[in-house]
Amino acid sequence: TALDAVRKLRDTASSHDRLFIIEVMGRRCGFLAAQVALASGAEYVLLPEMPFDLDHLCKKLHYARRQGKTHSLIIVAEGVMGAQDLAAKLKDTAGYEARVTVLGHIQRGGSPTAFDATLASRMGAHAVKALLEGESGIMTGSLCGQMVAHPLPVAWEEKKPLSDEVLSLMEMLSI
Template sequence: MKRIAVLTSGGDSPGMNAAIRAVVRTALYYNLEPVGVMKGFEGLMDGEYFDMDRASVGGIIHRGGTVLRTARSDRFRTADGQRKAMEEIQKHGVDALAVIGGDGSFRGAEALGKMGLPVVGIPGTIDNDIAGTDVTIGYDTAVNTALSAVQKLRDTASSHDRLFIVEVMGRDAGFLALEVAVSTGAEYVVVPEIRLDIAKMCEQLHYSRKRGKTHSLIILAEGVMSALELKNQLQDTGGYDARVTVLGYIQRGGSPTSFDTILASRMGSFAVEALLEGRSGVMVGSVCGQMTLCPLEAAWKSPKNLNPEMLALVEKLGV
């Protein structure tokens, strides 16, 4: 093995640059030739490859986003697209590939692995919805970004005796919403994994008001419904007039936290060493603080459940 390529795919997440840096510098440490691929699988098919060195990744460890840029690719999902990618990979003398992204990116990596290319996945997504790892790159930063915003909203909610609904990202998973709810002291959390009982929520709001609570905060995962929809349901069912804030893509930006920077650095380095050991079709994970490997397909086939203790905390401490 001589040339190891690295790409980022799907949604960006803080810490991706730290992972790229770790892949490149670990490859150089082992006298390998690191290769960057621009724009994810699109660049893989279009021949957007370039040789990387230490200077290529200098000064990027603290930056959000991804210097390799990223894109979603319907074209790569086709057999023709995958054949085209393999042609370009062979043309550029790439012997192995590290893919930084989420489960969709890992499906693409698995397809290349089945065509004979050694591949390793590095989980990068703010959603934290990938099984096989306790935490994904970018999740901690997104939680802290949302925490900062919600703390400011909490100030104005208490000043004006208001009910606020804050919609956070997370796609079809409630990990981000749940951690933000606990860390902000929110009264309620709405996540895709648990059916919403709007009548019960109105009863709880009524109970809170009865005992003198004048303001409340609801954290809503985007995968359930929009914040405006929840606002309308609360109005129709209980007569509650809520203020709505959608945090949106601000959660995907910004410099990574120390936790995400270290996690990304460890994962990127571990991925290169796994390839050197002859491993392929696997994903790097962090389980109980230790670097591990599991099959790529675990990212979308194995369930990843919310922590029931955290769910209980919202109920115990919020109302």
């Protein structure tokens, strides 16, 4: 999974200053990048929903270095920019050499947790029930713990905003 890959990269950090940039899926939505950033303890995350400020990022990295931090982790949603592009900007702007990993579709291949397996079973049962009741053109999902059905276009037409709580927590837990 994305989190496992991020943890493995972070654990390889030595006593030298290291900067890891991990690019995850998220062309139009930063939900996955936000979750990976929180779960991995990333110092910075770039999301399509938030303006990117290279100077702000450099200031945070310099501050961390002055505090004795020897490695930093940045998560980038692919819709903001490529991880290689960010690495080049950081090298040109602040002199940071970065290790770059683009997870791509590999992050879809993790082993399901018990929660994942249970959710899949619940959603499958809900979808079959809807079909038996004559519904079509819908998707099933979980909303506040309850199984719900929505018209398929909701999946690509309606953008679910990131919660203010998650955004605030990411800022609080970063460098």
